[in-house]
Amino acid sequence: DAGVIQSPRHEVTEMGQEVTLRCKPISGHDYLFWYRQTMMRGLELLIYFNNNVPIDDSGMPEDRFSAKMPNASFSTLKIQPSEPRDSAVYFCASSALGSSGSRYNEQFFGPGTRLTVL
Amino acid sequence: QKEVEQNSGPLSVPEGAIASLNCTYSDRGSQSFFWYRQYSGKSPELIMSIYSNGDKEDGRFTAQLNKASQYVSLLIRDSQPSDSATYLCAVNPGAGGTSYGKLTFGQGTILTVHP
Numbered sequence: 201d202a203g204v205i206q207s208p209r210h211e212v213t214e215m216g217q218e219v220t221l222r223c224k225p226i227s228g229h230d231y232l233f234w235y236r237q238t239m240m241r242g243l244e245l246l247i248y249f250n251n252n253v254p255i256d257d258s259g260m261p262e263d264r265f266s267a268k269m270p271n272a273s274f275s276t277l278k279i280q281p282s283e284p285r286d287s288a289v290y291f292c293a294s295s296a297l298g299s300s301g302s303r304y305n306e307q308f309f310g311p312g313t314r315l316t317v318l
Numbered sequence: 319q320k321e322v323e324q325n326s327g328p329l330s331v332p333e334g335a336i337a338s339l340n341c342t343y344s345d346r347g348s349q350s351f352f353w354y355r356q357y358s359g360k361s362p363e364l365i366m367s368i369y370s371n372g373d374k375e376d377g378r379f380t381a382q383l384n385k386a387s388q389y390v391s392l393l394i395r396d397s398q399p400s401d402s403a404t405y406l407c408a409v410n411p412g413a414g415g416t417s418y419g420k421l422t423f424g425q426g427t428i429l430t431v432h433p
Binding site: 231242306307311 | 350352361364406408420421425
């Protein structure tokens with residue numbers, strides 16, 4: 201079975217440009233999570249969705265960040281305008297928390313997108 | 319106080335030894351607990367989950383949970399150089415409200431297994 205798919209795997213952009221990261225969760229999973237990982241701050245939850253609806257976006261750093269989930273198999277995280285301090289690895293994860301018989305919130309991570317903002 | 323705390327390490331053990339990784343958490347209502355392994359440049363990989371007090375064994379890995387003391391640990395028996403990685407402890411804060419789906423991660427412990 202395919203795991204969580206993310207694209208692009210690497211992104212290098214210049215300050216002020218718009219960046220869009222993409223994620224396809226595991227089929228049948230009803231929760232989707234966006235994380236950011238840096239050496240200084242570790243792994244931080246930015247936002248998560250349940251059945252395509254944003255549940256908690258308290259981790260989104262500021263208005264420059266936005267996320268959408270138009271359907272059960274696709275989500276985007278957009279940064280506009282990007283800044284050098286946004287450089288990090290962005291992970292998408294999914295879980296089947298709400299599914300019958302599922303374990304409590306076992307989350308499975310995609311390979312990540314390494315973002316560098318110059 | 320951080321919600322989930324781990325010793326950052328590095329923890330260095332010889333090949334064949336037992337590696338012991340510890341994690342404490344602050345929310346007494348936490349319901350589920352996880353250990354992830356992350357190799358350098360890779361994504362976190364779920365290796366153990368535990369929900370009840372006591373021990374849970376899976377191959378060379380044993381997770382231990384003590385809710386009264388608010389700690390969870392991971393033991394790796396017969397450590398191998400391939401176990402060298404960062405180990406992340408993650409805690410689900412508890413049911414209800416917007417915490418239902420969330421995991422809070424510790425900073426991770428770097429483990430090095432030397433031949």
